[in-house]
Amino acid sequence: NRNQMLQTNKMIAVGQLAAGMAHEIRNPLGIIRTQSYLLRLNENQEETTNKSLDFIDSSVNRASSIIDNILSFSRLTGNKKDFVNLKEIIQKIIEMHNDIIKKENIRVSLECSIDEKLKLSTESMEHILLNLISNAVEAMEHGGEIKINANVEEGNIIIVCEDTGCGIDEKNMNNIFNPFFTTKELGKGTGLGLFIVYSEVEKMGGKIHVSSKLGEGTKFTITIPAERNNDDRII
Ligand code: ADP
Ligand code: MG
Numbered sequence: 001n002r003n004q005m006l007q008t009n010k011m012i013a014v015g016q017l018a019a020g021m022a023h024e025i026r027n028p029l030g031i032i033r034t035q036s037y038l039l040r041l042n043e044n045q046e047e048t049t050n051k052s053l054d055f056i057d058s059s060v061n062r063a064s065s066i067i068d069n070i071l072s073f074s075r076l077t078g079n080k081k082d083f084v085n086l087k088e089i090i091q092k093i094i095e096m097h098n099d100i101i102k103k104e105n106i107r108v109s110l111e112c113s114i115d116e117k118l119k120l121s122t123e124s125m126e127h128i129l130l131n132l133i134s135n136a137v138e139a140m141e142h143g144g145e146i147k148i149n150a151n152v153e154e155g156n157i158i159i160v161c162e163d164t165g166c167g168i169d170e171k172n173m174n175n176i177f178n179p180f181f182t183t184k185e186l187g188k189g190t191g192l193g194l195f196i197v198y199s200e201v202e203k204m205g206g207k208i209h210v211s212s213k214l215g216e217g218t219k220f221t222i223t224i225p226a227e228r229n230n231d232d233r234i235i
Contacts, residue, residue, distance in 0.1 A: 017179055024180050024190075025066055028059035031186075035059075058187030069192040079121035081227075086150055086157070087112040089122060093129040094148070097137055105143030112150040118157060119227040124200045131193035132161040132220055138184070139165025139218065157226050162219040168212040176210070197222075 035052040042048050087110070094101075094108055101108055136146045144164035151158050168176060175181040177198040182189030201208050206224035 020179055021066060021070055025063050028063040028186070031059040032056050058185075061187040062190065066190050066192070069190050069196070079123045081119050081121050083117035084120050084122050084125070086114055086118055086120065086125065089125050090129055090148060090150060093126060093133055096130070097133055100137055104137065104140060106137060106140055106146060107144075108146045108148070110148045110150075112148075114150060114152055114157075116152075118152075120157075120204075120224075124204065128159075128197050128200050128222065129161075131197045135193055136161060136163035136165060136218070138188075139163055139167075141166075144217075152226055155226055157224045159222045159224075160219065161222075162217065164217040167214040167216050167218055168210070169214055173210070173212070177208075 035055045039049060039052045042052075090110055090112065094110065133146065133148075140163060147160070147162045149160040172181075172183065177194050178191070179195040180191040182191035198208060201222055201224065204224045206222060209221040209223075210218065212218040
């Protein structure tokens with residue numbers, strides 16, 4: 001039956017993901033092995049030593065953020081839903097980025113006219129917002145603006161995250177949600193962020209729309225059906 005099939009598909013997907021993760025962690029480990037071998041050979045020449053150490057640092061960072069992401073991903077399934085204040089969740093995630101926002105000269109605005117509490121998993125929403133906002137911040141090395149908008153329209157929760165950052169190259173558009181797809185340098189990106197966003201949104205029966213222009217900015221629109229109670233009120 002359909003349920004069984006979904007379960008099987010999920011197991012295949014998890015297996016592929018595990019294989020991908022093993023592969024992705026092996027890469028930085030390989031770099032560490034090579035560089036420490038070079039360190040051993042090299043007769044204390046400061047410049048090459050520092051270069052090797054830089055490679056080792058960024059590889060360790062990459063491996064450890066892949067592992068962090070795997071851990072958060074493994075916690076994703078079966079998040080329990082509560083009545084939550086979406087605006088507060090968004091504000092909290094923005095605050096987590098306050099230091100970098102100040103440092104990089106980024107302006108952030110939030111518009112949210114939702115008064116009622118929504119039946120949602122806090123953890124899922126945090127994963128989604130954290131990844132969208134940190135991508136927006138990382139896309140704006142020379143400052144810019146992030147606009148976040150959250151509303152309920154026609155029974156859907158609609159969250160828009162728009163930035164004036166570097167934009168996404170047309171040729172990468174089909175890949176951005178794939179696990180491990182990243183355009184960021186070694187140690188900076190894991191390519192798991194949007195995959196996690198996609199998995200979370202899909203789990204809630206929602207949709208993601210992206211529009212982007214290279215050099216101008218990117219806009220992610222997430223639409224999630226709001227849950228209703230017996231009197232057909234949105235809850
Ligand atoms: P990571 O951030 O680790 O690279 P993600 O899955 O979060 O991985 O994003 C995948 C890729 O999508 C990024 O490497 C980047 O090329 C592109 N991307 C995502 N969000 C944005 C954005 N707001 N602006 C520009 N590019 C983006
Ligand atoms: Mg990311």
